[in-house]
Amino acid sequence: RKEAERLSAAAPQSIDDYERLVVSSPNASLVWVHYMAFHLKTSQVPMARTTAERALKVISVREEAERFNVMQAWLNLELAFGTEATLAPVLSRAMQSFEPLKVLLHVANVYEKKSDTEKAQQTYDQLIKKCRDAPETWIQYGQFLFRQGQAKAAQSQLEKALKSVDPVHHVALIQNFARSDYVYGHREHGITLFESLISQYPKRTDIWNVYLDQEARGGAERLESVRRLYHRVLTNKLSTKKGKALFKKWLQYENQYGDAKGVDAVRQAALAYVE
Structure with a gap:
């Protein structure tokens, strides 16, 4: 926040202005990223790259979040202004320096926002090879497929995920896929997943609560369905x-x-429950 206030107050207009800021706040990724953007506004892509390189050398290794912010900005730069040849070494460096999961998810999201579905798919393929045992890999890939209108492909990822991820994460995985079914208009499949969970864990109110939340989002149309779930x-x-x-x-x-x-019926039932 302090760095944002300084940027706003200082309103840097030149390289000298930014140089003073990076000297006074060397670990502030926000300043470095704005400095990169300043170069890009004048089409100085090489200077923006040099600034990113400087930032990663200057920012303390203990400030991992700040360093990652700069790395993301550099990846964004290459994805917007670079080529496959300039992106490859930056991506490789990012994956060596930071969690590959975070890096590849960021790249996949950028490609998706650019409507480059093919590149996004390739990035998810790479992610699955690299981070197959991470629940987030499958959750994010499943949601990507849902967004592309590939519901059956998305739903089929759950079986692969359950074979790849530690069983301790299975309930959370199934819940996530069930929620996605609801979000993307496949309620019946979502119900099937939730029912499979509560048949195994009938007293897990955390599972029931997620199930209830999804049904309740249907509003008054699902009144009787929600009531039945609460009774159950x-x-x-x-x-x-x-x-x-x-x-x-x-x-x-x-x-x-x-x-x-x-x-009134709920109030009466509640009173009877605690007696």
Whole structure:
């Protein structure tokens, strides 16, 4: 924030202005990135590259987040103004210096924003080879495929993910894919995934809550479906704390989408539950 205020107050207009700023705030990635942008505004791409190189040498190795910000800016530069030949060494360096997962996801997102689906797909292929055991790899790739309208391909990634990722992450993976089904208009498939989870873990209220949230987003149209889910979860022997939390959530939903009769029914059920 301090660096942003300095940039705003100083309103640097020249190389000398930026040089003074990087001397006073050598670890501030924001200053270096703005300096790079200053060069790009005057089509000085080589100077912007040199500035990125300087920044990575100057910023303390302990400031990994700041260094990564500069690296992202350099990747953005090459993706916008460079060639395959200039991008390759920068990408290789980024993957050696930082988490390949973060680097490749950034590159894939840039390609997708540029509507270069082919390059984005190639980057995800590279990511899967490099970080196959990372849950985020499969979650992000699945969402990418959903955004491309490839629902079946996206859904098929879950099976591959479950074979690649440590079982401790399986529940979270399935929940993420189920949420994506809802978000991208494939509710029935999402229901199937949630039902498979609660059949295995009927008392896991964290799973029920995610399931309920997805159904509740349908508003009044899904009133009866949501009510049935609340009735089902509350037939389990839960702690008083968890039960109260669910009734509170249900009451909020009824107040928003239900009617007076529904609200009263929830209140009566809640009283009976804690007695």
